[in-house]
Amino acid sequence: MNYETIIGLEVHAQLLTKSKMFCRCSTDYASAPPNTHVCPVCLGMPGVLPTINQQAVEFTVMTALALNCTISDYTRFDRKNYPYPDLMKGYQISQSYAPFGHHGWLTIEANGEKKRVGIDNVHLEEDVAKLIHRTSPGGESYSLVDVNRAGVPLMEIVGEPDLRSPEEARQYLMKLRSILQYLGVSTANMEEGSFRCDANISIRPQDSTDLLAKVEVKNMNSFKAVYRALEYEAERQRKRAAEGKKLAQETRGWVEERGITVAQRSKEYAHDYRYFPEPDLAPLVLNREWVEAIRSKLPELPEARRDRFVAEYNLPLYDANLLTSSILMADYFEACMRGAPQKSAKPVANWIIGEFSRLLNATNTGINDSKVGPVALFDLVQLIHEGSISSTSGKSVLEEMFHTGKSADDIIKAQGLSQISDTEAIEREVMAVIRNNAQAVADYKAGKKQSLKFLVGQVMRATRGRANPTVVNELLEKKLEEG
Ligand code: ZN
Numbered sequence: 066m067n068y069e070t071i072i073g074l075e076v077h078a079q080l081l082t083k084s085k086m087f088c089r090c091s092t093d094y095a096s097a098p099p100n101t102h103v104c105p106v107c108l109g110m111p112g113v114l115p116t117i118n119q120q121a122v123e124f125t126v127m128t129a130l131a132l133n134c135t136i137s138d139y140t141r142f143d144r145k146n147y148p149y150p151d152l153m154k155g156y157q158i159s160q161s162y163a164p165f166g167h168h169g170w171l172t173i174e175a176n177g178e179k180k181r182v183g184i185d186n187v188h189l190e191e192d193v194a195k196l197i198h199r200t201s202p203g204g205e206s207y208s209l210v211d212v213n214r215a216g217v218p219l220m221e222i223v224g225e226p227d228l229r230s231p232e233e234a235r236q237y238l239m240k241l242r243s244i245l246q247y248l249g250v251s252t253a254n255m256e257e258g259s260f261r262c263d264a265n266i267s268i269r270p271q272d273s274t275d276l277l278a279k280v281e282v283k284n285m286n287s288f289k290a291v292y293r294a295l296e297y298e299a300e301r302q303r304k305r306a307a308e309g310k311k312l313a314q315e316t317r318g319w320v321e322e323r324g325i326t327v328a329q330r331s332k333e334y335a336h337d338y339r340y341f342p343e344p345d346l347a348p349l350v351l352n353r354e355w356v357e358a359i360r361s362k363l364p365e366l367p368e369a370r371r372d373r374f375v376a377e378y379n380l381p382l383y384d385a386n387l388l389t390s391s392i393l394m395a396d397y398f399e400a401c402m403r404g405a406p407q408k409s410a411k412p413v414a415n416w417i418i419g420e421f422s423r424l425l426n427a428t429n430t431g432i433n434d435s436k437v438g439p440v441a442l443f444d445l446v447q448l449i450h451e452g453s454i455s456s457t458s459g460k461s462v463l464e465e466m467f468h469t470g471k472s473a474d475d476i477i478k479a480q481g482l483s484q485i486s487d488t489e490a491i492e493r494e495v496m497a498v499i500r501n502n503a504q505a506v507a508d509y510k511a512g513k514k515q516s517l518k519f520l521v522g523q524v525m526r527a528t529r530g531r532a533n534p535t536v537v538n539e540l541l542e543k544k545l546e547e548g
C-alpha cells in the first residue's frame with residue numbers, strides 16, 4: 066500500500082520586546098543570573114494583575130499581516146490550564162478562540178514549483194520558566210527552576226497540515242524564520258531556543274482522507290533535527306502500518322544522539338486544558354487604522370527582495386534566493402554592491418555564496434562578526450576579475466583575510482601571488498611543458514582534444530597557479546598548431 070505523509074508545524078517564536086508580556090521585567094535574561102528578572106506578576110503570585118505589552122501585539126499583527134492573515138476585529142486572551150513545575154501560575158495566558166490573525170499562508174518551492182502552505186492562525190501567549198535538571202554527587206537527580214524566561218512574549222504560528230514531506234517542512238521553517246528576521250520581531254534562532262517547532266505527522270493511504278494516527282514530535286533543536294525526526298517518523302509509521310500494527314495517537318520526543326523518536330505520552334483526542342476567557346484582561350478590539358498603519362510600514366520581505374535582486378542586479382533566481390534567505394547576507398551583498406556596476410553582481414554573489422559562506426560556516430562566525438567587511442570583499446573580487454590574481458589564489462587570499470583582517474592587496478604583495486599575465490614568462494613555461502610531455506602533445510595532434518586540458522594543468526602547476534589560465538590556453542593552442 067502506498068502512503069502519503071501529512072505534516073503540520075506549530076512554531077513558537079520569542080518576540081524581541083524589551084519587557085515581558087504582562088509585566089515590566091526585562092526580557093534580556095540570556096546571560097543574567099537565575100531568578101533576577103522576576104516580579105510578582107511573572108512569578109505568578111496571587112492577587113496580581115497582568116498588563117498587555119503593546120509592542121508584542123504590534124509584532125504579532127505585523128507577522129500575521131506578513132503571513133497574509135486576516136486580522137481579527139475582536140481578539141481576546143484565554144487561560145490554558147495545566148499543572149507543570151515550569152508554569153508559575155498553573156495556567157498560561159494564551160489565545161484559543163480569538164487569535165490576532167487567522168487564515169493566512171506562505172509560499173515554499175516544492176519540486177521546482179511554488180506551493181502555498183496555509184497558516185491556521187497567529188496568536189500571542191507567554192513563555193514558561195526553565196527547568197534545569199541536575200544530578201548531585203551522590204547520584205540523586207533534582208531540578209532547579211529559573212523564572213527569568215517566564216512571561217517572555219511568545220508568538221505561536223499554527224500551520225495547516227499542508228506539508229507532504231520532511232523537505233517541505235524544512236523549507237517552510239526556513240521561510241518562516243527568514244520572514245520573522247526580516248520583520249525584526251524575533252531572532253528566530255532555533256539553537257538558542259527563540260524559535261521552537263513541534264510537528265504533527267501522520268500517514269494516510271494514497272487517495273484517502275483518513276489519517277492513521279496523529280503523532281506529535283517534540284524536542285527538535287535545529288533545522289536538521291526537524292528534518293531527521295520527520296524522516297524517521299514517516300518511515301516508522303509506514304513500517305508499523307505494513308506490519309499491520311496499530312499506530313498510537315501520541316506525543317513522541319526526538320532523541321538527537323540516537324536519531325530516533327521515543328513515546329512520551331499518549332494523547333487524548335482533545336486536550337483538556339479547560340480554556341476560558343482570561344478574567345483579568347479585557348478583550349482587545351483592534352483599531353483598523355492602527356492595523357493599516359502597521360501594514361503600510363511592513364518592510365521589504367524575502368520574496369520581494371529576491372525578485373528585486375533578479376531585476377536590479379541581473380542575478381539568477383538561484384543566487385538571489387540564497388542571498389535573500391538571510392537578511393544579514395542580503396544586506397552584506399548590497400553593501401558590497403554600493404556604487405559598483407551591475408556586472409560585478411554575479412562574481413560578488415559567487416564569492417559570498419561560495420568561499421565566504423564556507424569560511425563562515427566552518428568557523429561558526431556570523432556574517433557581521435567576520436573580519437572581512439563588504440568593501441574588503443568587493444576589492445578582492447575586483448582583483449580577481451581584473452586578472453591581478455587567479456581565482457585559485459583568491460581562495461587562499463580570502464582565507465588569510467578572514468583570519469587576519471588584512472586587505473587583499475597587502476596579502477597579495479606579501480605572498481607574491483600576483484598573477485602572471487606577462488606572455489613571455491608564460492611562453493617559456495609553455496615551451497618547457499611541450500618539450501617534456503611528448504605523449505600528450507602527440508595525442509593532441511592525433512585529435513584527442515582533452516590532452517590540452519592536461520597540458521594547461523602542467524603549466525599551471527609549474528607556475529604554482531599564478532599563470533593567467535586564459536593566456537595559457539591561447540598560447541598552448543598556438544604553439545601546438547605551429548609545432
Ligand atoms: Zn515580571
Ligand code: MN
Nearest residue numbers: 077159190221
Ligand atoms: Mn503554545
